[in-house]
Amino acid sequence: MTLLGALKIGLEPDELLSRHTSWRIGGHAIFFARPKNTEELTGILEFARCERLPFYVLGRGSNVLFPDEGYGGVVINMLEFKKDFMCAHEAVAEVSAGMPNNQFVQKCAEHNLGGVEFLSSIPGTLGGAVVQNAGFSRRRGVINEIGNFVEEVTVLTPEGRMRTLQKSEINFSYRDSNLRQYVIVKIKLKMISCPQKQVLAEVHENSKYRNDVQDLQHPSAGSVFKNPQAPSPSSGRLIDLAGLRGYRIGDAQISPRHANFFINLGQATCRDMLELIALAKDKVKQKFGVKLEEEIRYVPG
Numbered sequence: 001m002t003l004l005g006a007l008k009i010g011l012e013p014d015e016l017l018s019r020h021t022s023w024r025i026g027g028h029a030i031f032f033a034r035p036k037n038t039e040e041l042t043g044i045l046e047f048a049r050c051e052r053l054p055f056y057v058l059g060r061g062s063n064v065l066f067p068d069e070g071y072g073g074v075v076i077n078m079l080e081f082k083k084d085f086m087c088a089h090e091a092v093a094e095v096s097a098g099m100p101n102n103q104f105v106q107k108c109a110e111h112n113l114g115g116v117e118f119l120s121s122i123p124g125t126l127g128g129a130v131v132q133n134a135g136f137s138r139r140r141g142v143i144n145e146i147g148n149f150v151e152e153v154t155v156l157t158p159e160g161r162m163r164t165l166q167k168s169e170i171n172f173s174y175r176d177s178n179l180r181q182y183v184i185v186k187i188k189l190k191m192i193s194c195p196q197k198q199v200l201a202e203v204h205e206n207s208k209y210r211n212d213v214q215d216l217q218h219p220s221a222g223s224v225f226k227n228p229q230a231p232s233p234s235s236g237r238l239i240d241l242a243g244l245r246g247y248r249i250g251d252a253q254i255s256p257r258h259a260n261f262f263i264n265l266g267q268a269t270c271r272d273m274l275e276l277i278a279l280a281k282d283k284v285k286q287k288f289g290v291k292l293e294e295e296i297r298y299v300p301g
């Protein structure tokens with residue numbers, strides 16, 4: 001009954017999650033969904049509710065760690081969700097949650113809109129970026145976060161009801177928000193008018209910087225830990241000073257290039273990665289008394 005109903009609404013049984021995460025880690029999900037629009041999404045949520053299955057929303061999977069045992073529910077992948085971009089007056093844009101960050105920034109540039117250039121080299125979808133309050137700056141002391149630009153977010157509640165949350169109802173914090181309980185479908189942002197040439201030049205500089213300092217050659221989820229508050233050194237620096245740069249468990253390794261990037265050398269398992277994360281936390285706590293906090297999202301099976 002479950003399988004027949006699932007197939008009818010296009011769910012894929014037993015999909016391997018390592019195919020859908022930037023870490024290339026994760027076992028099978030009972031069901032995998034790729035909704036293209038709100039109607040399909042509503043049907044999937046209804047199915048999960050009726051079958052009493054949990055669901056997990058996935059963008060590009062660039063900040064997520066799934067167990068080797070997989071996920072005992074429905075993984076809803078937003079990558080094939082519609083990618084509408086609408087530019088209204090006064091530097092306001094409305095964007096679908098499945099839009100990849102780099103495409104979003106390109107579209108903004110075409111409309112002479114800037115401020116969000118930092119997002120261009122962060123892998124992922126706009127929905128994932130908003131939930132995570134993604135950010136990046138190559139300049140010390142400058143904080144660029146997507147939350148600063150969000151005016152309104154349209155979501156589906158787990159019960160399948162459409163809601164629009166205003167800026168005043170959304171709490172953004174360092175790589176977090178109060179939006180995790182929802183499925184984001186649309187975001188309204190207020191940006192800054194800026195000539196296309198200037199936007200593209202900033203995108204180029206960011207990309208050059210990231211290529212120079214980050215390990216982009218191996219599968220990873222970007223920075224594993226949030227940075228502790230100033231004046232503490234960064235998480236990467238602390239891990240490095242703890243002597244762990246290049247340390248390896250199985251095929252999971254602390255990148256020799258950037259100690260806050262934990263990379264998959266080929267066959268790393270979730271267990272390897274969790275052990276490496278626990279080791280880094282222990283050593284840094286012992287040596288410097290600093291409690292590192294994960295930026296990546298571990299999804300219990």
Ligand SMILES: Cc1cc2nc3c(=O)[nH]c(=O)nc-3n(C[C@H](O)[C@H](O)[C@H](O)COP(=O)(O)OP(=O)(O)OC[C@H]3O[C@@H](n4cnc5c(N)ncnc54)[C@H](O)[C@@H]3O)c2cc1C
Pocket residue numbers: 022056057058059060061062063064078097121122123124125126127128129130131132133134135136175179180182183184185215216220221222223297
């Ligand atoms: C090489 C590399 C570099 C990175 N650099 C940065 C960086 O500079 N700054 C930074 O902030 N991050 C960085 N990241 C981490 C990651 O790219 C960001 O967190 C990104 O915003 C995640 O987007 P995603 O679409 O891949 O989301 P996912 O990783 O798929 O999901 C992340 C979280 O968002 C939720 N989610 C995703 N889409 C939706 C939706 N539509 N509705 C509701 N919930 C949703 C998921 O449930 C999950 O909790 C990097 C990652 C990599 C691999």
